[in-house]
Amino acid sequence: MSAQPRRADARRNLDRVVRAGIAAFEDLGDTPSLEEVARRAGVGIATVYRLVGGREGLVRAAFEAFFAEEIEPLALTARTAADPWRALTHALAATVERMAAHRVLLAAAHRSGAVSVDTAERYLGPLAHALAAAQHAGQARPDLLVRDLAAIVVMALATTHPGDPDGLDRRRYLALLLEGARPGTRPPQPLPPPAPRPAPARAAAQADQHHSKEV
Known part of the structure; x- marks a missing residue:
């Protein structure tokens, strides 16, 4: 009778340890101590070790919770x-935004091996169905592959930088990447504006303007 409680x-x-770990990674950067995670979770350090088995186990548990709750449902809904x-575009955009908000945890998960082939399949599998349906409806270029969707997410995330909060x-x-995934007969759609650039980038902006005039 006492085992169930x-x-x-x-x-x-x-659950408290995992959520404290997710928050600690984003608040403190890539080196939150297990003692700090225990403090935030309101448990002893021995409990953290018993439940997740150390720092690498914490990273894996935190990433799995984040992925299962915030990323995987996006793909399943698109299906x-x-x-x-x-x-499809909503799922990719939401994935980029949520991953950008947890980029410290994601980097730690990649280093620890928590991001596996199984993880990718759980995300890309459902998206493959949405992509096939979009191609059948003439909404996506026929040569687009499901792995291209993963590349789109990675490339968009690569443009995240501290100067663009x-x-x-x-x-x-x-x-821009999604526009390239559409069939080629459509007229180009306007892109969202870029982030403002500091003064040293003015020369590049002027070069872009000069190039536009020449074209």
């Missing part, structure tokens, strides 16, 4: 949407 307590403690292209650049370049 202990299991329930362990589940609650694990059954009535408008496959709209659902609002994420204007990643939204601009995501829109």
